[in-house]
Amino acid sequence: MADEANRTAFLEIQGRMIELTGKLKQVQNQMRNKEGEKKRAFLTLEELCQLSDDTNTYKSIGRTFVLEPKSALMSEQEQKQKDSESAIASLQTSKEYLEKQIAEVENNMRELLQQDPGLARQIMSMSVI
DSSP states (O other): OHHHHHHHHHHHHHHHHHHHHHHHHHHHHHHHHHHHHHHHHHHHHHHHHHSOTTSOEEEEETTEEEEEOHHHHHHHHHHHHHHHHHHHHHHHHHHHHHHHHHHHHHHHHHHHHHHOHHHHHHHHHSOOO
């Protein structure tokens, strides 16, 4: 009876671990995307700064280009950069939280396997297909 309870507990912990690992990968991908957006905004801003104020600048909207003042484009890129930085900070806190949760789940799994060596042997004897 205790063996069955430990087995179900292990399966629950394993499911939680898979769920948390998936969420962590998702957050890491989102962070990578935001880093790219931030870098693009920074590079675009650098290029805009090199242009003179009387230069015609265009904004891409779909397949068309619309004439925009340089100052409007610069403020838009600065805003994109700020938004990306705040999103990265938020995602970083989420990442840290998920990493703590994963460590906690790992400890729970380790304790369960130390508590029931028979369960650990069963898991080790299973073949992965």
